[in-house]
Amino acid sequence: MNVLFFGQLRELLQTDSLQINVAVSTVFELRRELQDKGPLWRDSLERSLTLVAVNQTMANEDTLLEKNDEVAFFPPVTGG
Amino acid sequence: MDDVIVVQTADFEMQTLYQQLRQANTTDGAIVTFTGLVRDFNQESQVSGLYLEHYPAMTQKALQKIVNEARQRWELGRVCVLHRVGQLAPGEQIVFVGVTSSHRKNAFAACEFIMDYLKTRAPFWKKEITNQGQSWVSAKQQDKAAADKWDQ
Numbered sequence: 001m002n003v004l005f006f007g008q009l010r011e012l013l014q015t016d017s018l019q020i021n022v023a024v025s026t027v028f029e030l031r032r033e034l035q036d037k038g039p040l041w042r043d044s045l046e047r048s049l050t051l052v053a054v055n056q057t058m059a060n061e062d063t064l065l066e067k068n069d070e071v072a073f074f075p076p077v078t079g080g
Numbered sequence: 081m082d083d084v085i086v087v088q089t090a091d092f093e094m095q096t097l098y099q100q101l102r103q104a105n106t107t108d109g110a111i112v113t114f115t116g117l118v119r120d121f122n123q124e125s126q127v128s129g130l131y132l133e134h135y136p137a138m139t140q141k142a143l144q145k146i147v148n149e150a151r152q153r154w155e156l157g158r159v160c161v162l163h164r165v166g167q168l169a170p171g172e173q174i175v176f177v178g179v180t181s182s183h184r185k186n187a188f189a190a191c192e193f194i195m196d197y198l199k200t201r202a203p204f205w206k207k208e209i210t211n212q213g214q215s216w217v218s219a220k221q222q223d224k225a226a227a228d229k230w231d232q
Contacts, residue, residue: 004135006133007133011216075216077202078216079163079175
C-alpha cells in the first residue's frame with residue numbers, strides 16, 4: 001500500500017511517501033500502524049489534525065483498505 | 081456535461097473563460113463568475129508571496145466531485161473551475177469559478193457553493209512567504225462553517 005503525505009505534514013515527517021506492507025484493513029488501523037513509528041509520527045498524525053483520502057477520494061477512519069490502495073494523509077486544505 | 085476543470089501554474093485570462101461560458105449559449109440567461117486573488121497581508125505579517133501545493137492525482141477528481149454535487153442541487157448550464165498552483169505573488173489571480181444557468185438564482189448559489197466546497201474539500205495547501213519567513217496557512221473555522229451551511 002502506498003501512503004502519501006502533503007503540505008505541512010509532509011514537512012513535519014520529512015516524508016512524501018512510503019510503502020506499507022503490513023496488513024491493515026481500515027484507515028484507523030493504518031493510522032495506528034504509522035503512529036507507532038515514534039512520537040513525531042504519533043503527534044503529527046493525530047486524527048483531529050489530519051484529513052485522509054483513499055484512492056484520491058476523501059475517506060474516514062472506517063474506510064476499508066486493500067493491498068494496492070493509495071492512501072494520503074494531509075492537513076485541512078487551504079485552497080481558493 | 082459542460083464542465084471545464086483546469087489546474088495550472090500559468091495565469092488565466094478571465095475574458096477567455098467568460099467567452100467559453102457565453103459563446104453559442106442561447107439557453108442560459110445568467111452567468112455568474114468569481115475570481116479569487118492573492119492578498120498581501122494576513123493576521124500577523126506582510127505577505128510577499130504564496131506557494132500553492134496540491135495533490136496532483138486527486139485535485140481534478142475532487143473538483144469534478146464538487147461540480148457534480150452542484151449539478152445535483154441546481155439546474156446548471158456550463159461550469160468552469162480553474163485553480164492555479166505553484167508560486168504566486170500578491171494581487172495575482174488564484175482561482176476562477178464560472179457558472180451559467182437559465183436563471184440567476186441557481187448560478188449565484190452554485191458559484192458560492194463551489195467556492196465554499198473547494199475551500200474545504202479540494203487538496204490545495206497554501207504556504208505564505210512573509211518577512212518573518214515561510215509558514216503554512218491554517219484552515220479557517222469560518223470556511224468550514226460556510227461549507228457546512230449548505231448541509232443544513
